[in-house]
Amino acid sequence: MKLAVVSSEYPPYHWGGVGSATHALANQLALRGHEVHVFTRRHDMPPVKNAPGITVHMVPWLKFPMAFALSFGKNAVPAVNSVGGFDAVIVFGNMTLLRREDYAALKFPVLTKMCGTWQGERSTLKFGDISLLSVSGINDFSVLYLSKRYDRYEDCALAYSDAVITDCQNEVEAINKRMAGAIAMLGPVTEKVPPLEWPEPLSGGFMGARGLAFKQVGMSDMSNFSPSRRSLEVRRKYARDDERLLLFVGRLAARKNVMEAARIFQRHLRKHPADRLMFIGKGNQEGRLRSFARKNGLEGRMHILQDLSFDELAVHYANADAFVFPSLWEGFGVVILEALASGLPVVSRPVGGAPEAVLPGKNGFLYDTEEEAVEALEKCAGMDRKWLVDDVHQRFSLKDYVDKVEAICGKIAADGKTRSLAK
Numbered sequence: 001m002k003l004a005v006v007s008s009e010y011p012p013y014h015w016g017g018v019g020s021a022t023h024a025l026a027n028q029l030a031l032r033g034h035e036v037h038v039f040t041r042r043h044d045m046p047p048v049k050n051a052p053g054i055t056v057h058m059v060p061w062l063k064f065p066m067a068f069a070l071s072f073g074k075n076a077v078p079a080v081n082s083v084g085g086f087d088a089v090i091v092f093g094n095m096t097l098l099r100r101e102d103y104a105a106l107k108f109p110v111l112t113k114m115c116g117t118w119q120g121e122r123s124t125l126k127f128g129d130i131s132l133l134s135v136s137g138i139n140d141f142s143v144l145y146l147s148k149r150y151d152r153y154e155d156c157a158l159a160y161s162d163a164v165i166t167d168c169q170n171e172v173e174a175i176n177k178r179m180a181g182a183i184a185m186l187g188p189v190t191e192k193v194p195p196l197e198w199p200e201p202l203s204g205g206f207m208g209a210r211g212l213a214f215k216q217v218g219m220s221d222m223s224n225f226s227p228s229r230r231s232l233e234v235r236r237k238y239a240r241d242d243e244r245l246l247l248f249v250g251r252l253a254a255r256k257n258v259m260e261a262a263r264i265f266q267r268h269l270r271k272h273p274a275d276r277l278m279f280i281g282k283g284n285q286e287g288r289l290r291s292f293a294r295k296n297g298l299e300g301r302m303h304i305l306q307d308l309s310f311d312e313l314a315v316h317y318a319n320a321d322a323f324v325f326p327s328l329w330e331g332f333g334v335v336i337l338e339a340l341a342s343g344l345p346v347v348s349r350p351v352g353g354a355p356e357a358v359l360p361g362k363n364g365f366l367y368d369t370e371e372e373a374v375e376a377l378e379k380c381a382g383m384d385r386k387w388l389v390d391d392v393h394q395r396f397s398l399k400d401y402v403d404k405v406e407a408i409c410g411k412i413a414a415d416g417k418t419r420s421l422a423k
Helices: 017-031 067-083 100-105 119-124 137-159 170-179 180-187 205-210 258-268 285-295 310-318 335-343 370-380 385-395 398-415
Strands: 003-006 034-042 054-059 086-092 111-112 161-167 213-215 244-250 276-280 302-305 320-325 347-349 365-367
Touching: 003 017, 003 067, 017 034, 017 086, 017 205, 017 398, 034 067, 054 067, 067 100, 067 137, 067 170, 067 285, 086 119, 086 137, 086 302, 086 398, 111 137, 119 137, 119 161, 137 205, 161 170, 161 205, 170 180, 170 205, 180 205, 205 213, 244 258, 244 310, 244 335, 258 276, 258 285, 258 320, 258 370, 276 310, 285 302, 310 335, 320 335, 320 370, 320 385, 335 347, 335 385, 347 370, 385 398
Parallel strands: 003 034, 003 086, 034 054, 086 111, 111 161, 161 213, 244 276, 244 320, 276 302, 320 347, 347 365
Antiparallel strands: none
């Protein structure tokens, strides 16, 4: 097939998880012999290594918080049509937004991969947690106060895409609740070929009513993460051999709840005073973290790392002993899978895909209070790292994900445009 992949984040490892998922999917599809064209925001970052068969097209966009998603989507539509000849178009939302008329204007059937929602993003944000003296703080402010204006474009994606994939059951339920009164906007659709028997479609609620809706996390290349990447030379920069090194990976933002990770660590030190905590990421909460460390005498025990390459990130995962994930909302939380693939037990709030990925008592624990998190970290010591790795690769397979996307693209290519006619 000739496939268009439309994502505002590409290349990976700079923008965030959407970029990583886009890169993994595009490259895996190309390695299977498909002709893949990636349409992404125009930028001047160095190119990344891509499989043969991938062509990258740069699309202009408005460099303004929130507006970038809609402006990029609007400009991507004529760019896709100009290249032409596609069997299907894969759109990575919510950071790519299309207007209702764009679904009709696109000449090819559309599969939307929902990467969370702006409603979810802002649901746990509070003004008091935002520092306006940083770029990420301004972005959070925009999400809190501007993103509601863009919900309607996500509604269009849910209603007018020919097929939809969302990350996890938490998101399926949130979408069904949000769209409960919108089933009528779907309108009649004539099936041209029998429905897919695999992958299994969602049933019930809006997602079931709209048809061709599926649950599947958009994955990064899990083969990059492994306990075998452990390096004593790297580890000894941050912790002695007899100390445990706890890890947080993500944006240092209020929604990620990084201050809770620091407080959990402070409580953990009462029993394990020699242990260490490492944060990997950037964001507007960095100043608060450093202030917390100074006030509580933790400056030598809390490390904040930034600007790691993808390979360096994988090495640092492997050198940790447990992963702390206090985020208040996630589309899925792919870092959980990266941690498990690196052999780290995960202690997480029950957000996003955590209830599906974390098996309490086997590869980690879910928690609701800081006290529960401290107890969970105690219980995680000694878990079988090899079992964690084998289990996550069995339950979350990049191959299965690409199989599913490939099957759905073949289906909508055979059907032609149905819902995306947006009449």
